Amino acid sequence: MSGLHAVFRRLEGRFGPQQWWPAETPFEVIIGAILTQNTAWTNVEQAIANLRAADVLTPAALVRRSPEELEQLIRPAGFFRQKAARLHHVATVLVDGYGGDVAALCAGPLDAARARLLALPGIGPETADSILLYAAHRPSFVVDAYTRRIFTRLGLLTGSERYEAIRDRFMAELPADVPLFNEYHALIVTLAKVCCRKRRPDCPACPLATDCRFARENRQKP
Ligand code: SF4
Known part of the structure; x- marks a missing residue:
């Protein structure tokens, strides 16, 4: 070998x-990629189940929730204050700048799209590459x-x-x-x-x- x-x-x-990523929509991939930072996936699943039950799995729905509501919903994933703020920020960027479309956020030359994601608070290289690959189907390892x-x-x-x-x-x-x-x-x-x-x-x-x-x-x- x-x-x-x-x-x-x-x-x-x-x-x-x-057959990854375990998510129903590109935005759900972004949510999972942020929530899985420093925690096990089983905790993320519980947090996503809470968001689903509260109907908060679209950028437009998420930006309407208060930080406190989001924090409670994602509490099982840990670091819930930080992560709620990160989710709210990325959802706001999507809604205000890209019509809520993850593909539009990740469009254009790969390096430029990656830099755009890395400029968002709390999005490091692993999270950015997970979003590019699994949410936007861009070839970023x-x-x-x-x-x-x-x-x-x-x-x-x-x-x-x-x-x-x-x-x-x-x-x-x-x-x-x-x-x-x-x-x-x-x-x-x-x-x-x-x-x-x-x-x-x-x-x-x-x-x-x-x-x-x-x-x-x-x-x-x-
Ligand atoms: S890759 Fe890991 S599990 Fe596999 S042989 Fe090497 S050390 Fe062992």
């Missing part, structure tokens, strides 16, 4: 299509802590690279293909949960084990 293509093919062969962990253990990263350097590497080595980027990130998350856990990774069950530096080094230990 060599390179990022080969890793993808092994993961795809083992885990099959992941998403890097997360799982990506760093797995590819460092494999020996394909040193572990000290900055976010942009890791993203650049994936985007240089892979074709700018939205379904590929979509599946690749989802498969990385699946591998991290099923095998490549932070503590006690299950290397014998991992489809990448034969070419993984971490697995090799740990097999050699007495």
Whole structure:
């Protein structure tokens, strides 16, 4: 196995299509991408269920709610004051500047669209790339802590690279293909949960084990 293509093919062969992102609309992807910051997805699901029950899953509906109402609805996702303010801000930008249309917010040259998202409060690179890829179907590779962990253990990263350097590497080595980027990130998350856990990774069950530096080094230990 060599390179990022080969890793993808092994993961795809083992885990099959992941069919992300779990959301019904592009705006719901944005909500999920913000709510999932620093929390588990199960907490996000509860917060989104509250927003759905309150009929607050469109930009126009969300901007009409007070910060206090939003905070209560998204409370299960944690950091609810910050996140309510971020959601309200992005919904306001969408309504005031883009007719509520996520595709319009993310239109134009990819770097310009990404810079537009990064300029919004509380939207960092991982959130911006998640929005571009999963809400707007733009070919922007998403890097997360799982990506760093797995590819460092494999020996394909040193572990000290900055976010942009890791993203650049994936985007240089892979074709700018939205379904590929979509599946690749989802498969990385699946591998991290099923095998490549932070503590006690299950290397014998991992489809990448034969070419993984971490697995090799740990097999050699007495
Ligand atoms: S072989 Fe082990 S350390 Fe390497 S990627 Fe798989 S689970 Fe992670």
